[in-house]
Amino acid sequence: MSTHVTPPQRRKFLFTMLGGIGALIGAASAWPVFRFLAPSDAxxxxxxxxxxxxxxxxxxxxxxxxxxxxxxxxxxxxxxxxxxxxxxxxxxxxxxxxxxxxxxxxxxxxxxxxxxxxxxxxxxxxxxxxxxxxxxxxxxxxx
Ligand code: FES
The missing domain is CATH 2.102.10.10 (Rieske [2Fe-2S] iron-sulphur domain)
Known part of the structure; x- marks a missing residue:
């Protein structure tokens, strides 16, 4: 069994991680805007x-x-x-x-x-x- 990670696999892993982090940052940024625009529970x-x-x-x-x-x-x-x-x-x-x-x-x-x-x-x-x-x-x- 080989534990060697090829450069394309590493690149794919990094892009996946960066995409996930970007999605989290986007969702965290959009939440206050959503709360502002949504009707108040009150x-x-x-x-x-x-x-x-x-x-x-x-x-x-x-x-x-x-x-x-x-x-x-x-x-x-x-x-x-x-x-x-x-x-x-x-x-x-x-x-x-x-x-x-x-x-x-x-x-x-x-x-x-x-x-x-x-x-x-x-x-x-x-x-x-x-x-x-x-x-x-x-x-x-x-x-
Ligand atoms: S919010 Fe613009 S004049 Fe009142």
């Missing part, structure tokens, strides 16, 4: 969220999670409430409330939204998604 979260009415102060934005994604509720006038997705309709960044200006600003590309979610400027193609709000005693039911 999307299957509860359809209704309760927010204590006292947490929503006129002129301020109260952020919370709705179906695993950021959302915001406002009280534009006493006793009336508006809930919106806090995910920018341009590329999905989370908006921030600008109390002085009375509008939302997207920190990624400068998209601006009114307090009721309408586009005021920048690249967002459509208004923020509106969420249903129901008043239930001291609680606000969203969704």
């Amino acid at each position: 999307d299957s979260g509860s359809d209704q969220v309760l927010v204590p009415r006292g947490d929503v102060v006129a002129g301020k934005a109260h952020f919370f999670q709705y179906r695993g994604k950021p959302a915001v509720i406002m009280q534009p006038s006493p006793g009336s409430f508006i809930a919106l997705s806090a995910v920018c309709t341009h590329l999905g960044c989370v908006i921030a409330w600008q109390e002085q200006a009375g509008e939302f600003l997207c920190p990624c590309h400068g998209g601006r939204f009114s307090a009721d979610g309408q586009v005021l400027g920048g690249p967002p193609p459509k208004p923020l998604e509106s969420l249903v709000v129901q008043i239930d005693g001291d609680q606000l039911k969203i969704g």
